[in-house]
Amino acid sequence: MLTNAFILALRELRRNKMRSFLTMLGIIIGVAAVISLVTIGGGATRQVTDQISSLGSNLMMVMPGRRMGPGQGGGGAPFKLADAEAIAREIPSIRAVAPTSASAVTAIYANENWSTTVTGTTDRYFDVSNLKIEEGRGFAAPEIRSGAAVCIIGATVRENLFGRQNPIGSKIRLNKLSCEIIGLLESKGQSSMGSDQDDTVIIPLRTFQRRISGKTDVNVIRLSVKDGVSTDKMKKEIGYLMRERRHLSDAEEDDFSVMDMKEISTMLTGTTKVLTGLLGAVAAVSLLVGGIGIMNIMMVSVTERTREIGTRLAIGALEREVLLQFLVEALVLSSVGGLIGIALALIAALAVSGLLQVPFILNVPIILESFLFSGAIGIVFGFFPARKAAMLNPIEALRHE
Amino acid sequence: MNQALSDIEKGKPFIELREVTKIYGTGAARMAALGGVSFTIYQGEFVAVMGPSGSGKSTCMNILGCLDTPTDGEYRFCGVEVGRLSRNQRALLRRHYLGFVFQGFNLLNRTSALENVELPLVYRSEPRRRRHARAREALAQVGLTGWEHHTPGELSGGQQQRVAIARAIVTEPLVLLADEPTGNLDSARSEEIMELLTSFNRDHGITIVMVTHEADMAAYAGRTIHFKDGLIEHDRNHKEQA
Secondary structure, three states, rough: OOHHHHHHHHHHHHHHHHHHHHHHHHHOOOOOOOHHHHHHHHHHHHHHHHHHHHHHOEEEEEEEEEEOOOOOOEEEOOHHHHHHHHEEEEEOOEEEEEEEEEEEEEEOOOOOEEEEEEEEEEHHHHOOOOEEEEEOOOOHHHHHHHOOOEEEHHHHHHHHOOOOOOOOEEEEEEEEEEEEEEEOOOOOOEEEEEEEOOOOEEEEEEEHHHHHHOOOEEEEEEEEEEEOOOOHHHHHHHHHHHHHOOOOOOOOOOOEEEEEEHHHHHHHHHHHHHHHHHHHHHHHHHHHHHHHHHHHHHEEEOOOOHHHHHHHHOOOOOOHHHHHHHHHHHHHHHHHHHHHHHHHHHHHHHHHHHHOOOOOOOOOOHHHHHHHHHHHHHHHHHHHHHHHOOOOOOOHHHHHH | OHHHOOOOOOOOOOEEEEEEEEEEOOOOHHHHEEEEEEEEEEOOHHHHHOOOOOOOOHHHHHHHOOOOOOEEEEEEEEEHOOOOOHHHHOOOOOOOOHEEEOOOOOOOOOOHHHHHHHHHHHHHOOOOOHHHHHHHHHHHHOOOOOOOOOHHHHHHHHHHHHHHHHHHHOOOEEEEEEOOOOOOOHHHHHHHHHHHHHHHHHHOOOOOEEOOOOOOHHHOOEEEEEOOOEEEEEEEEEEHOO
C-alpha cells in the first residue's frame, strides 16, 4: 500500500511541477538557511579556536599591575629578567618561559620605512608563542647573552621593506639600532582579535633593554605549561612565587596578574557559538513557516482536486489510501525540498567560507537533523489537508465544480 | 463477502432493491428523494434509467454504485446487503465489482491515457507489468491503440470518454454504471460510445446501468426504468415488446 501511495504521490507531483517547486521553496530556504548558518558558524568557531591554539593553547601571561580588562594592566612595578628565570627554575610544570618587552618602532631599510612593534625576548619565545622560523635561523645563545644586533622579522615587515627580495643578511634600522636580519618567521595571518601577527620584529631581550628602551624592565612574562597541567593550579603557584618575590604582605592584593589563554578562548568561541545558535534558531523558524506554506498549498490542492478525489473514491480508493497519498505527497515535497536545501546550503557555505576565509566544516548531525525535521514538517502539516481529502463524501466530491 | 460474490452465475438476480427510500434533511427540510423503490436487475442486462431532474434517478444510481446507502429498505448486491457495509467495505466492493463512467469523464488531467486507465489497477496493487499490459489491452478494446501517452487535454471529448470507459472495464467489473455518458458529446460521438457500451454488454456480459436524458440513447438498452417524483413510473423491457 505504501508503494502505491508513493507511485500516486510522485505522479501527482510530476503533474504539477511548478506548484510542487513553489511549495518546496519554503522548506528549501529554511533548510538552506539553517545548515549554511550553522556550518559557517561552526567554521568561525573553529577558526577562533585554531588561532588561539596557534598562539599556544597552554600559553599564560604574567603582567605587572592588576588586570583591568583583557590585556590591559596598570600599576605595579615591572618585572625583571630574574623574575622570569625564577619561574622557570622553581615551577616544574612549566615547559618554557619567555620574558618579553615590546615597543613601537619605525623600521627603516633603504628608502622604505614601516611602523611596527619590536619585541625583545629570548629564544624560548618561539616555543611559547608557537612561532616557527621559515628561513634563516633563530638566536644563538651568545647573541642572547651579549645582546647582539640581530633580528628576526615577520612576513608583513618583510613585504613592506623588502618586497620580493630575500632580506636575510640585510641590515635594518630600528630607531638608533642597526641590526642584521638572521631569520624570517612563518606567516600566521590575522589573530582572532584582528591584529596582524606577522607585523613584528624580534630581537634579543638584552639588545632591546640596552638599545631600544634603555631600561632593564620586562613587560610581560609569557610562559607555556606542560600538557595536562591545570592552568588554575599554575596560576596559584605563579601567584605565590610572585608575591614572595615582590614582598607583598598578606593584606596587600596582587600587583600583577596571571592570564590564562584558555579563558579567552572559551570566551571568544562562546560568543560565536551563541551567535550561531541564535541565527540557527531564526532559520528554524523560517523552516516552520515553510511547513505552514506546505499546509496552505496542500489545502488549496485538496480543494482544487476535489473531483479527482471523488473519482478515486468512486473507483474504490479507501479512506486511508487517500490519506496516505496526500501525506506522502506532503512528505515527498518537504523531504525533496530538504534535499535541495541541503545541496544549496553546502554550496553557499563553501562559497561564503571561501570568501570570509573561514574553514568549511561539514556538520553531518545538523544536516541529518534538518532533513529529518523537514520530513517531520511534511507529515505534521500534511496531515490536516490529507485528512480533509480522505473524509470527502464521494458523491459531493464528484459533483464539485 | 468475496466468496459470495465470486459464486455469481449469469442470469441470476444480483441487484435487488426492495422498498428503498432515501430521505435527505430533517424536520421541515425533510425531503424524500426516493419514496420506496423496488426492482431487480439480472446479470447481463443493459438498463437505461430515465426521468426528469429531481426524479430520484441520480440518488438511485448513487445507491446502486454503493456510494450511498438507503435510509430504509434493502439493497442487495449479489446477496450482500450494502446498507450494512462500512464505508471502506463499500469502497472495496466498488473496487472489485463496479465500474463507473461519468458525464464529465473525470479523467486525471495532465496524466497520460495509459496512467488514467491504470489507476484502478494501482488501487488493486497489481504489479507494474500486468498493470501496463491490461491498461494497453483495455485501451485497444476502446479503439485507442496509439493514444496511450496522450493526456486528456490532447484528446477529443469522444476519445476522453473512451479512456474513461477503458478505465471502467479494465478491472473486468460485474456492473458498469454510466451517468449520462453521452451528455457532453455530439450525436456522432454519442453513437460511437453507445456502440462501445453495447459491445461490452453483448460480448463480455457486463451488466450496464445507464442514466440518460435522451430516448435515442435509451433505445440501445434492453430495458428502461422511468423515474418520477422519487418513484418508478414505468419499467419496460424493449426486447419483450419487440
